[in-house]
Amino acid sequence: MTSEPTVQSPTTLAEAFAALSQRDRPITILAGGTDLMVLMNAHMLHGAEFLDIWRVDELRGIDDDGDALRIGALTTYTQLIKSELIRKYAPSLVDASRTIGAIQIQNRGTIGGNIVNASPAGDSLPVLAAYDAEVEVGSARGTRRVPFNQFYTGYRRTVLEPDELVVAVRIPKLKEAERDFFWKVGTRRAQAISKTVLAIKARTDDGRIESISIGVGSVAPTVIRVPETERLLSGAKLTPEAIEAARRAIAQEIAPITDLRSTEYYRRTVTGNVLAKFLRQLVN
Numbered sequence: 001m002t003s004e005p006t007v008q009s010p011t012t013l014a015e016a017f018a019a020l021s022q023r024d025r026p027i028t029i030l031a032g033g034t035d036l037m038v039l040m041n042a043h044m045l046h047g048a049e050f051l052d053i054w055r056v057d058e059l060r061g062i063d064d065d066g067d068a069l070r071i072g073a074l075t076t077y078t079q080l081i082k083s084e085l086i087r088k089y090a091p092s093l094v095d096a097s098r099t100i101g102a103i104q105i106q107n108r109g110t111i112g113g114n115i116v117n118a119s120p121a122g123d124s125l126p127v128l129a130a131y132d133a134e135v136e137v138g139s140a141r142g143t144r145r146v147p148f149n150q151f152y153t154g155y156r157r158t159v160l161e162p163d164e165l166v167v168a169v170r171i172p173k174l175k176e177a178e179r180d181f182f183w184k185v186g187t188r189r190a191q192a193i194s195k196t197v198l199a200i201k202a203r204t205d206d207g208r209i210e211s212i213s214i215g216v217g218s219v220a221p222t223v224i225r226v227p228e229t230e231r232l233l234s235g236a237k238l239t240p241e242a243i244e245a246a247r248r249a250i251a252q253e254i255a256p257i258t259d260l261r262s263t264e265y266y267r268r269t270v271t272g273n274v275l276a277k278f279l280r281q282l283v284n
């Protein structure tokens with residue numbers, strides 16, 4: 001006989017932190033449930049205790065915080081898509097959110113859930129990587145900020161301690177001289193797990209790249225940046241030869257595998273092609 005799971009539903013962050021710090025048995029944080037319910041359905045979720053944070057309103061909201069936007073962990077994709085602040089200062093996060101699931105998933109799935117689920121194919125993650133976002137992590141012990149690009153320690157592993165939850169993510173605002181770009185390649189443009197997914201932020205001056213950051217998903221055990229390709233492009237004049245060199249460099253630098261969704265060869269080739277597509281857009 002299996003017993004019913006226990007669910008705690010705090011309404012304040014302090015209550016949520018207290019529940020996480022006092023526990024003597026593993027407790028699973030439940031946000032929108034769009035990843036967890038799939039596991040539950042497949043009998044792959046073995047926890048018997050849940051901390052349902054859905055009613056903690058302190059985890060909601062998108063705020064202008066000077067040079068950055070602060071996005072509460074429970075912010076859904078629908079809220080990101082509708083936000084004027086996100087459209088203006090992080091437009092590729094809107095583009096990414098539009099490709100995530102269908103409307104039902106966009107209404108319920110949260111950015112905090114996407115971050116902590118830690119799938120290499122999480123579609124918001126390349127944007128957070130390219131923007132050098134920061135993850136705000138909290139517990140009864142206090143809060144700390146972790147650079148997003150240091151949040152993952154390996155496949156599906158994060159720096160989170162068992163008593164911590166993700167409170168918010170802070171994303172530096174896109175500056176006037178910068179452009180960003182998001183492109184997901186799946187079996188379809190939306191409602192498909194990506195074969196490769198890129199987000200790029202760049203600043204150019206007169207056809208020359210001043211700075212560029214590139215986040216790539218589905219091509220390594222975690223979402224990654226590609227520092228060698230970024231170095232190659234920084235300061236480069238965007239000639240057809242430079243674009244071709246960057247296309248080859250990123251195809252070499254990523255570490256994709258062949259799996260059910262795609263092959264290593266396809267992922268290397270298409271990731272290079274998508275980067276080249278963006279670079280050509282920058283000069284036109």
Ligand SMILES: Cc1cc2nc3c(=O)[nH]c(=O)nc-3n(C[C@H](O)[C@H](O)[C@H](O)COP(=O)(O)OP(=O)(O)OC[C@H]3O[C@@H](n4cnc5c(N)ncnc54)[C@H](O)[C@@H]3O)c2cc1C
Pocket residue numbers: 028029030031032033034035036037038073074099100101102105108109110111112113114115116117121122123124164165166167190191192193
């Ligand atoms: C049909 C379908 C289509 C989908 N399509 C896509 C897609 O196209 N692209 C994509 O990236 N994803 C997709 N997903 C996956 C999922 O919707 C997203 O990853 C979503 O963002 C998860 O958020 P959630 O709030 O539902 O997380 P939950 O399922 O509640 O939680 C996910 C994980 O994060 C942990 N967690 C959640 N919030 C916190 C927090 N604040 N602090 C600490 N831990 C936390 C949970 O304990 C759990 O381990 C899809 C899922 C389904 C079912």
